[in-house]
Amino acid sequence: xxxxxxFSILALFVCSSFANPKFDKWQEGSYFRGYNVLYExxxxxxxFIDFKNYxxxxxxxxxDGFMATDAPYDLVQANIDxxxxxxxxxxxxxxxxxxxxxxxxxxxxxxxESQGTTGESRVWNTGNVTEQSRYAEMLNMVVQRYSxxxxxxxxNLVVEPRPKVRVIPANTSASYKFFLENVYNIHLDxxxxxxxxxxxxxDEDLPIILESFAYSTPELFPAYEIDDPYVxxxxxxxxxxxxxxxxxPFAMTYPGVYxxxxxxxxxxFDAAFLRNTLFAKLREFQISTGxxxxxxxxxxxxxxxxxxxxxxxxxxxxxxxxxxxAFWDWRRGPGADWNIEKFKDTGDxxxxxxxxxxxxxxxxxxxxxxxxxxxxxxPTFTWDSxxxxxxxxxxxxxxxxxxxxxxxxNDIQNSSYTLSGTSLVDGQTYSWKVRAKNxxxxxxxxxxxxxxxxxxxxxxxxxxxxxxxSKENSLTQNYPNPFNPSTSISYAxxxxxxxxxxxxxMLGREVADLVNQQQLSGNHSxxxxxxxxxxxxYIYRLEAVPLNGKQGFSQIKRxxxxx
Numbered sequence: 001x002x003x004x005x006x007f008s009i010l011a012l013f014v015c016s017s018f019a020n021p022k023f024d025k026w027q028e029g030s031y032f033r034g035y036n037v038l039y040e041x042x043x044x045x046x047x048f049i050d051f052k053n054y055x056x057x058x059x060x061x062x063x064d065g066f067m068a069t070d071a072p073y074d075l076v077q078a079n080i081d082x083x084x085x086x087x088x089x090x091x092x093x094x095x096x097x098x099x100x101x102x103x104x105x106x107x108x109x110x111x112x113e114s115q116g117t118t119g120e121s122r123v124w125n126t127g128n129v130t131e132q133s134r135y136a137e138m139l140n141m142v143v144q145r146y147s148x149x150x151x152x153x154x155x156n157l158v159v160e161p162r163p164k165v166r167v168i169p170a171n172t173s174a175s176y177k178f179f180l181e182n183v184y185n186i187h188l189d190x191x192x193x194x195x196x197x198x199x200x201x202x203d204e205d206l207p208i209i210l211e212s213f214a215y216s217t218p219e220l221f222p223a224y225e226i227d228d229p230y231v232x233x234x235x236x237x238x239x240x241x242x243x244x245x246x247x248x249p250f251a252m253t254y255p256g257v258y259x260x261x262x263x264x265x266x267x268x269f270d271a272a273f274l275r276n277t278l279f280a281k282l283r284e285f286q287i288s289t290g291x292x293x294x295x296x297x298x299x300x301x302x303x304x305x306x307x308x309x310x311x312x313x314x315x316x317x318x319x320x321x322x323x324x325x326a327f328w329d330w331r332r333g334p335g336a337d338w339n340i341e342k343f344k345d346t347g348d349x350x351x352x353x354x355x356x357x358x359x360x361x362x363x364x365x366x367x368x369x370x371x372x373x374x375x376x377x378x379p380t381f382t383w384d385s386x387x388x389x390x391x392x393x394x395x396x397x398x399x400x401x402x403x404x405x406x407x408x409x410n411d412i413q414n415s416s417y418t419l420s421g422t423s424l425v426d427g428q429t430y431s432w433k434v435r436a437k438n439x440x441x442x443x444x445x446x447x448x449x450x451x452x453x454x455x456x457x458x459x460x461x462x463x464x465x466x467x468x469x470s471k472e473n474s475l476t477q478n479y480p481n482p483f484n485p486s487t488s489i490s491y492a493x494x495x496x497x498x499x500x501x502x503x504x505x506m507l508g509r510e511v512a513d514l515v516n517q518q519q520l521s522g523n524h525s526x527x528x529x530x531x532x533x534x535x536x537x538y539i540y541r542l543e544a545v546p547l548n549g550k551q552g553f554s555q556i557k558r559x560x561x562x563x
Contacts, residue, residue: 020205022153023230025096026292029322032096032153033358034058035330036297039082047331048093053386055358055438059097060296060326061086062159065104067138069118073105073131083142090151098209098326099146100156100296104138106131110160110215124163126185136198147203154207154232156296157195163188165214171261173220173281176213188213189224196228209234209294216296218282219262225289232324233289235282236297240269243310245301254306271313279317286321295325300350302336303343308353311340315357327354352389356440360447361386364415364436370517371453372524378420379455383434385415392417394434395449398425411437426458451527473553475542478528482560485531489514493521494553495546501526504539511538518547528559535563 025031034056037043051059063083067073083099090097103109106123113121123131139155146152163186170176180186196208211234212223218235238244240258255270262277269278286293295318300307318325328338336342343350364383369375381394394417397406409417424430431452438445473494478487493499501515511533514526528540538559545552 020230021150022205023207025153026207026232026294026324030319030324032058032294032324032326034060034095034326036060036062036326036328037086037330038062038332039086041331041333043086043089043331045089045092048089048095050387051330052093052095053361053390054355055361057096057359058153058324058326059086059090059095059330060100060156061090061097062100062102064102064109065107065138066101066141067105067134069103069105069108073134087146087149087152091149094151096151096153098154098156099142099152100159100209101139101142102159104158105134107135107158110162113162120166121161121163124161124186124188124191126187126190132191132194136195139195139199140202143199143203143206147206152206154209155199156209156211156234157192158211159296160215160236161188161211161213162215163213168214170214171219171264173212173222176220177224180213189226192224192226196226196231200228205230207232209296211235211296217261218279218295219277221281222285222288225291232292232294233285234294234296237278237295237314238298239278243269243304244299246304247301249302250305252304254304254310256306271309271316274313275317279321283321286323293321293323295323297328298325299328299338299340301338303345303350307343307345308349311350311353315353319357348389352439355389355438356442356445358438360445361390361436361438363447363450364392364434366432366434366450366453368517369432369453369455370515371455371526372519373455373517374520375455375457377424377426377457378418379424379457380416380418381432381434382416383450386436389439391437392434393437393446394432396430396432397452398428398430424457427456429454429456431455451529473542473544473555475540475555475557477557478540478559482562483530484561484563486527486529487559488525488527489540490523490525491542492523493519493544495544495548495550496520497544497546497552499524500541500543502541502543503528504541505533506537506539514540530561533561535561537561 037059061083064079066076066080068076087097106128107121108118112118122128123135139157143155163180164184168176168179170179180188192210199208207230208228209232210223210226212220214220216234216236218237221235223233242258243252243254243256246252255268257266258269260267267273282293298314327340332338340354341351364386367382367384369379392412393408393410395406395408431454433449433452435449436447474492476490478489480487489501497519499515499517499519502510503512503514505511512528514528538561539556540559541556543554
């Protein structure tokens with residue numbers, strides 16, 4: 001028995017010793033669901049907060065190279081600053097991010113290269129040790145800059161590598177590799193392996209994302225496989241390009257007949273073709289290797305006939321296989337190009353289809369009625385608004401009696417609801433809570449319920465018909481204390497007062513405004529949730545200013561958060 005226990009403890013220690021929280025998220029099916037984001041279009045913190053409120057949890061940041069493409073490979077400070085800006089927005093909003101390099105020493109931006117506005121990238125050429133080493137130096141710079149951040153969950157070595165794609169007549173991975181290696185003496189796997197090793201010299205655990213060659217098309221898998229335990233393999237899909245990149249809205253139709261690289265012919269693109277041909281080789285690669293898969297880019301340029309079905313068919317496959325995904329791209333500019341959120345088709349169905357596959361939105365913050373307040377018989381319930389497409393449910397229940405006393409109002413279109421035509425009992429105490437929902441109608445599209453708050457209908461009367469009051473003002477020690485992450489603060493008000501209950505850190509900065517309203521005399525309490533704060537000592541302060549003009553009351557106490 002003792003031996004078994006010892007081995008169990010050792011096994012637990014070994015597992016915990018080799019835990020990799022960042023890579024563990026990649027191994028959780030379809031955990032990361034989000035968008036690409038560039039700094040070339042103006043962005044602000046609200047863009048990131050909106051994205052989080054929509055239920056997105058990953059941004060694939062694609063900066064231009066931190067070092068110039070050509071000698072002497074100077075630092076490009078504007079690109080570093082732009083990446084820092086997007087990273088800081090992710091940190092403030094609490095969004096995971098991947099950084100994928102679009103260019104660097106010897107490597108031109110793949111889009112510019114495809115348009116013929118630059119030369120051909122040289123970094124892949126065998127023997128080009130100088131530029132390969134400088135590119136590795138740039139990758140290391142990125143890793144060192146952000147690796148301490150728990151939200152930084154991967155570095156993508158290069159976006160859409162495309163060595164010799166203009167001249168290689170290949171429609172399979174094997175034939176493409178043959179031409180690269182035997183005709184052009186390019187060994188992409190050797191370059192990748194050297195960069196991975198360079199990163200591992202400074203960070204052993206950071207997930208590394210490898211894309212396939214030739215625009216990362218899934219039909220050219222299997223890509224080169226690199227011997228590293230924390231690699232994620234990535235593909236991009238805009239097939240059929242004639243449909244997804246059509247510049248005229250509603251000019252193309254899906255399902256429809258379009259050119260395909262695998263068959264080298266016109267074929268019917270529909271859900272079956274996407275699953276059985278377009279994504280088939282990527283799925284086989286995933287099954288054979290057990291590695292996580294990331295669809296790093298996908299989307300549509302403009303709304304098209306059948307576009308909702310096109311997006312949905314891909315998302316169904318992606319989630320069936322447990323792949324992660326990021327659409328192109330978040331709020332690219334003021335127009336609708338690539339901005340599925342702004343397509344404005346009838347009923348906004350393109351965007352709602354994407355939203356239905358994001359995670360649930362956050363739990364709304366309740367604003368009124370505040371906890372333990374007295375309200376009229378037809379109260380108005382309000383909470384923080386999240387997004388234009390979020391709907392809400394509220395649940396109201398009587399504290400005394402069975403669960404049959406509970407009723408719910410569903411699919412509220414805005415962030416308030418006035419209760420009318422009900423028979424709330426004067427003097428009775430109720431609780432209420434709210435949750436947010438994305439389109440889709442499934443359980444996974446709804447947030448958890450907020451913590452319930454109490455309200456009483458009308459002034460509570462004592463048996464002799466006098467209003468119940470407290471004899472004196474008081475502020476009690478929070479309970480529990482120390483706490484993690486929530487604690488309750490109770491207090492008493494001697495007179496009907498304007499009450500403020502505020503929490504500060506030890507530098508005097510306000511970190512929470514728990515109560516700020518008129519309250520009747522009596523006993524009250526508030527819940528302080530510090531899940532977003534660091535461990536430490538915090539101060540809470542009660543201020544009560546009587547409405548009858550009497551002298552106010554103020555008191556402070558300390559509490560300890562331990563995580």
